[in-house]
Amino acid sequence: LLPPSNLCLMKIAVCVKQVPDSWAEKKMINGTLDREGVDAVLNDLDEYAVEEALRIVEAHGGNEEGGAHSVTIISMGPERATEAIRKALSMGANDAILISDSALAGADAITTSAVLAKVIETGGFDLVLCGTESTDARMSVVPAMISARLGWAQLTFAGSVVVDPAASTVAITRVTDAGVDSMGASFPAVLSVIEKINEPRYPSFKGIMASKKKTIDVRDCAAIGISVQGAWSLVADSAPRPARAAGIKVTDSGDGGKELVDFLAGKKLI
Amino acid sequence: MSNVFILVDLQGDAVSKTTAELATAGARMGDVTAIVLTQPGKSAAIVSALTGPISTVISIESEDLATHGVPAYADLISQIVTEKKPSALLIASHAFGKEIAGRVAIATDSGIITDAVDVAADGTATQLVFGGSTTVHSKISHGVSIMTIRPNTIEANTATASPTVENVTKSVSDVAKKVRITATQPFVKGGRPELTEANIVVSGGRGTNGDFAAVEGLADALGAAVGASRAATDAGWYPHTHQVGQTGKTVSPQLYVACGISGAIQHRAGMQTSKTIVVVNKDAEAPIFDIADFGVIGDLFAVLPKATEGVIARKS
Numbered sequence: 080l081l082p083p084s085n086l087c088l089m090k091i092a093v094c095v096k097q098v099p100d101s102w103a104e105k106k107m108i109n110g111t112l113d114r115e116g117v118d119a120v121l122n123d124l125d126e127y128a129v130e131e132a133l134r135i136v137e138a139h140g141g142n143e144e145g146g147a148h149s150v151t152i153i154s155m156g157p158e159r160a161t162e163a164i165r166k167a168l169s170m171g172a173n174d175a176i177l178i179s180d181s182a183l184a185g186a187d188a189i190t191t192s193a194v195l196a197k198v199i200e201t202g203g204f205d206l207v208l209c210g211t212e213s214t215d216a217r218m219s220v221v222p223a224m225i226s227a228r229l230g231w232a233q234l235t236f237a238g239s240v241v242v243d244p245a246a247s248t249v250a251i252t253r254v255t256d257a258g259v260d261s262m263g264a265s266f267p268a269v270l271s272v273i274e275k276i277n278e279p280r281y282p283s284f285k286g287i288m289a290s291k292k293k294t295i296d297v298r299d300c301a302a303i304g305i306s307v308q309g310a311w312s313l314v315a316d317s318a319p320r321p322a323r324a325a326g327i328k329v330t331d332s333g334d335g336g337k338e339l340v341d342f343l344a345g346k347k348l349i
Numbered sequence: 350m351s352n353v354f355i356l357v358d359l360q361g362d363a364v365s366k367t368t369a370e371l372a373t374a375g376a377r378m379g380d381v382t383a384i385v386l387t388q389p390g391k392s393a394a395i396v397s398a399l400t401g402p403i404s405t406v407i408s409i410e411s412e413d414l415a416t417h418g419v420p421a422y423a424d425l426i427s428q429i430v431t432e433k434k435p436s437a438l439l440i441a442s443h444a445f446g447k448e449i450a451g452r453v454a455i456a457t458d459s460g461i462i463t464d465a466v467d468v469a470a471d472g473t474a475t476q477l478v479f480g481g482s483t484t485v486h487s488k489i490s491h492g493v494s495i496m497t498i499r500p501n502t503i504e505a506n507t508a509t510a511s512p513t514v515e516n517v518t519k520s521v522s523d524v525a526k527k528v529r530i531t532a533t534q535p536f537v538k539g540g541r542p543e544l545t546e547a548n549i550v551v552s553g554g555r556g557t558n559g560d561f562a563a564v565e566g567l568a569d570a571l572g573a574a575v576g577a578s579r580a581a582t583d584a585g586w587y588p589h590t591h592q593v594g595q596t597g598k599t600v601s602p603q604l605y606v607a608c609g610i611s612g613a614i615q616h617r618a619g620m621q622t623s624k625t626i627v628v629v630n631k632d633a634e635a636p637i638f639d640i641a642d643f644g645v646i647g648d649l650f651a652v653l654p655k656a657t658e659g660v661i662a663r664k665s
């Protein structure tokens with residue numbers, strides 16, 4: 080007789096991107112982001128997805144050795160993206176897949192979603208978790224595109240997630256500008272989580288040591304069986320915007336508010 | 350002349366100001382067809398509220414939209430786009446609009462550009478990237494040119510529209526019905542203007558110490574929307590929907606007044622493209638002063654009430 084937990088093994092994938100540090104000033108070279116000049120880190124917003132995936136499995140028996148479930152990190156990016164992946168592994172994910180290929184340099188969201196969907200499709204996952212946005216591309220479309228490509232349920236902009244592994248269902252509250260929606264679906268589903276959902280853990284010393292032994296399976300396009308098309312949106316030109324001209328600065332000694340109003344009036348803003 | 354589709358942008362059942370902006374951008378490229386997607390019985394009122402250069406309306410009413418959300422909208426739009434083959438599809442740039450655009454791009458094998466702040470007659474989009482520090486011009490080279498356009502960036506032609514209206518019946522595909530929405534709670538709009546549509550935004554940060562009365566006072570005197578930094582929304586002082594910045598809203602009003610906000614790069618990413626920036630901060634070294642057209646070094650609790658008084662005095 081199988082123990083009940085074996086009847087509901089959950090396989091969760093988390094899509095993470097390595098991005099230039101969001102605190103750094105960025106610039107373009109030949110129509111693409113200059114990635115060499117800035118520090119690369121795990122997309123801050125994807126840390127919330129890693130954390131949420133870990134909380135989901137921990138609430139149902141865990142993913143450590145002997146635990147019922149697993150969390151796999153999936154990333155598309157250059158070889159050095161392994162650094163960002165290690166951070167996710169040191170938080171507690173089990174293993175990782177990195178799709179890295181020179182043909183993918185400068186990939187747009189269409190290609191990125193095709194690559195990620197291809198890997199997810201063959202991995203037998205129940206749930207895929209993403210961040211809401213990569214802090215460099217800032218498109219907020221990849222999770223919806225993955226869902227569209229796979230024909231899986233789309234549960235994005237989640238402010239809370241409740242999973243029932245026995246019933247193979249997941250419910251979220253979707254939080255956007257428009258309001259709050261309660262929604263649910265059966266597995267498999269693609270989720271994205273907002274940054275108010277949790278507080279990502281810091282990797283423990285034990286976690287960091289353990290992450291060094293975890294597998295990062297690096298594959299190229301041929302290995303996942305995908306041929307890459309060129310980007311469908313082409314950059315014609317890019318230029319740094321002229322810096323704002325130095326403004327006026329006054330120290331308030333009782334008249335600051337009045338001076339502010341005079342400035343607005345001078346500019347015909349009131 | 351080529352045919353350009355726009356998705357009518359709604360706030361609840363009301364046509365948003367962004368819709369006329371989309372129509373104005375679309376008319377530069379071709380003849381504009383506006384798609385109205387709504388619940389049964391609601392389209393007539395929406396159609397009659399449309400303004401801007403719209404020649405045709407395609408209107409679909411379906412119960413499935415409210416029940417299945419983004420995938421259902423994207424599915425119906427993809428069906429019409431596949432049938433009518435417009436050269437471009439313009440949608441408002443917010444979470445909902447961008448996700449629809451992304452799904453339609455996949456369904457119709459098309460390229461996509463998000464967060465355009467301008468569109469030229471030949472379909473070239475202007476985007477401001479890296480927190481507004483860099484201008485990029487780009488163009489879609491495959492399929493329908495699917496672009497999402499940031500509210501409040503294109504000056505709208507709001508002439509009365511008298512379009513030809515086609516009421517179409519279509520059903521949502523099963524694959525787009527995998528999610529079920531069980532409850533919807535729209536954010537109640539306060540009396541103040543919508544943040545992304547406002548001409549003036551007054552924002553407060555950690556410097557308010559949780560007391561937004563002075564910020565709201567100035568906002569109301571100016572007829573402005575109220576924004577907040579993440580420090581203020583994280584602390585629970587102001588709702589998350591009012592957060593300006595990388596993980597909040599991007600605004601580009603005529604005037605942005607930042608009060609008690611230091612100007613972290615993630616905050617600047619959401620307001621850097623404002624036409625005029627005014628700052629009130631007691632720390633002369635705060636980085637927000639670097640992008641200010643006018644800055645007051647001072648305590649916001651002293652400066653803002655005086656400014657509010659001054660604005661009211663000038664208006665009366």
Ligand SMILES: Cc1cc2nc3c(=O)[nH]c(=O)nc-3n(C[C@H](O)[C@H](O)[C@H](O)COP(=O)(O)OP(=O)(O)OC[C@H]3O[C@@H](n4cnc5c(N)ncnc54)[C@H](O)[C@@H]3O)c2cc1C
Nearest residue numbers: 554555556578579580594595596597609610611631632649
């Ligand atoms: C991935 C990521 C995403 C983020 N997204 C956002 C985002 O979308 N939006 C956002 O805003 N931030 C965002 N942040 C956070 C950002 O880095 C800053 O922490 C935040 O903007 C700081 O808010 P603040 O300026 O209000 O607070 P602080 O940096 O603490 O600044 C408070 C300012 O108030 C001034 N002050 C204090 N008292 C007074 C007074 N009485 N009168 C006048 N001035 C006073 C101080 O001099 C100081 O300059 C993000 C961070 C990360 C890592």
Ligand SMILES: Nc1ncnc2c1ncn2[C@@H]1O[C@H](COP(=O)(O)O)[C@@H](O)[C@H]1O
Nearest residue numbers: 094095155209210212213218219220221
């Ligand atoms: N290259 C990538 N590799 C893995 N995940 C990605 C990649 N690009 C985007 N994602 C995921 O999609 C989310 C939204 O990204 P974007 O649509 O680029 O703003 C991110 O938060 C990630 O979870």
